[in-house]
Structure formats: structure tokens, C-alpha cells
Amino acid sequence: MISFFFKKPIKFTPSKKLFKINQSIIKPLDFTDASVINKRNPMQENWLALITKYTNNPTLIAASWTEITEHYSQKNRAYHNLTHLQNMFQELEQYKSEIEDLDVLKFAIWYHDLIYNALKKDNEERSADFAKNILSQTTFAADRIERCYQQILSTKTHQPKDSTIVDDQLMIDFDLEILSRDWETYKIYCQQIRKEYWMYPGPLFRKGRKKAMQHFLERPTIYQSSFYQQAKEAQARANIEREIAELL
Numbered sequence: 001m002i003s004f005f006f007k008k009p010i011k012f013t014p015s016k017k018l019f020k021i022n023q024s025i026i027k028p029l030d031f032t033d034a035s036v037i038n039k040r041n042p043m044q045e046n047w048l049a050l051i052t053k054y055t056n057n058p059t060l061i062a063a064s065w066t067e068i069t070e071h072y073s074q075k076n077r078a079y080h081n082l083t084h085l086q087n088m089f090q091e092l093e094q095y096k097s098e099i100e101d102l103d104v105l106k107f108a109i110w111y112h113d114l115i116y117n118a119l120k121k122d123n124e125e126r127s128a129d130f131a132k133n134i135l136s137q138t139t140f141a142a143d144r145i146e147r148c149y150q151q152i153l154s155t156k157t158h159q160p161k162d163s164t165i166v167d168d169q170l171m172i173d174f175d176l177e178i179l180s181r182d183w184e185t186y187k188i189y190c191q192q193i194r195k196e197y198w199m200y201p202g203p204l205f206r207k208g209r210k211k212a213m214q215h216f217l218e219r220p221t222i223y224q225s226s227f228y229q230q231a232k233e234a235q236a237r238a239n240i241e242r243e244i245a246e247l248l
Helices: 042-051 058-072 082-094 102-111 123-135 142-157 166-175 183-196 202-217 226-231 233-247
Strands: none
Touching: 042 058, 042 082, 042 102, 058 082, 058 123, 082 102, 082 166, 102 123, 102 142, 102 166, 123 142, 142 166, 166 226, 183 233, 202 233, 226 233
């Protein structure tokens, strides 16, 4: 998630909904049942292929998918939604051969924006905690859960904990890939971000957005991996420079 730098956020009292799975109210699904299979979509298929490697608990499997779809389909999300995840997974497919632990990175992608409130600064921490809670109920190894946890946290600053690990580099680059798209696609992304920050008046939004994007230009590189630096860095910088110019 690309965070903004607002010093005085608007006062806002969010719902105190607890992001916990209530297993007592979720009916387990039989994923071998034809009626269930026919209702699946590609994203759900990808999730089931991943999670069922590490648990055969039908309640946990069904509940975890429900949580993912409900959170990423919230009305406040114009950009940070399932389409964003789908784009990240498309990028992952292109660089699959370069990734050391594919499943850690997949879980990190699924959960990195699970908790998203444009007025809060702890979205990544809460998303990482949520992922750890779910994965701790599976056979996924503790050290892999920790790597997933750290990859999710790294999307807060877009700086990996260990800049030498390609998986950690790619997690950030997948998240920021939108910055390197053609200008028309980039403009749509900007419009989507504006919708998510609808509560801020124009001048305040532009000030915060400019500061956030200028931060990327001040870094030695926007992208972490050599693959993205070579293929996408120049376009990303050009897009950000043009956006900042239009914000003035």
C-alpha cells in the first residue's frame, strides 16, 4: 500500500469490527461437491490450491476464503481490492523461476492489504497479524510464517528487511508494479486512489499525495530487484514526475 503523509488526519471513528474468523457461523463447504466446484472462480481456485497444502480443515478453508473476499470487496476500496491481487499474481507468474519460496510470497500477497483503512497507519501490521493467526492454524512452518509476516510489513515502507533476498525484493516490486504502467492506466490508478481518500478535500489530498510520490523519486531506485529496475524503473519515474506536475 502507498501511504500518505498527512500530519493532521481527519477525525474518524471506524467500526470496531474485530477481524477474527467466527467459525461457529460458517458452514464448511465440501470442496469436492460438484455444485461447489462450479461456483469457483480462478482466484478462489488459486487460494484453495495454496491453503489446502497446509490444512484439510474445511471450516478454516471456507472461512479464510470468506474473510479474503469480504475484506478485499469492501466499498472503500477502489484500488486495493482483488484486482490488485490478481495483477500481483500475474507478475509473480512471470518471475516464478526467480523465487525461492513461492508459497511464502503467495500468502504474503493474499494478506498484505487485507486490513485497509485510508485513515489508519497500522494497516500492514494488522494484516500481518491476521496472516500469522490464520497460518498458525495450519502446518505451515513457523519460520515461513515469519518470512511472510516480514514481507507484508515491508509493504508499509516499500523497503525489504533484507535487501539481498530476491523474494523480499519482488514482494515490494509486485506491489508497486502499477507505477510503471502506460500513462492511461496510471491515470486510472490515480483516480482510484483519490476515491479511497475521498474524505480529504482537494488541496489537502494533493499536498499529501505529492509528498508521498516525491518520496519515491528521492530514493536511489523505486524498485528493489534488478529485473524491475532494468525493465520498469524509467517508466515509473516518468509517470510519477508527470503526476506531480499535474498536481501542482
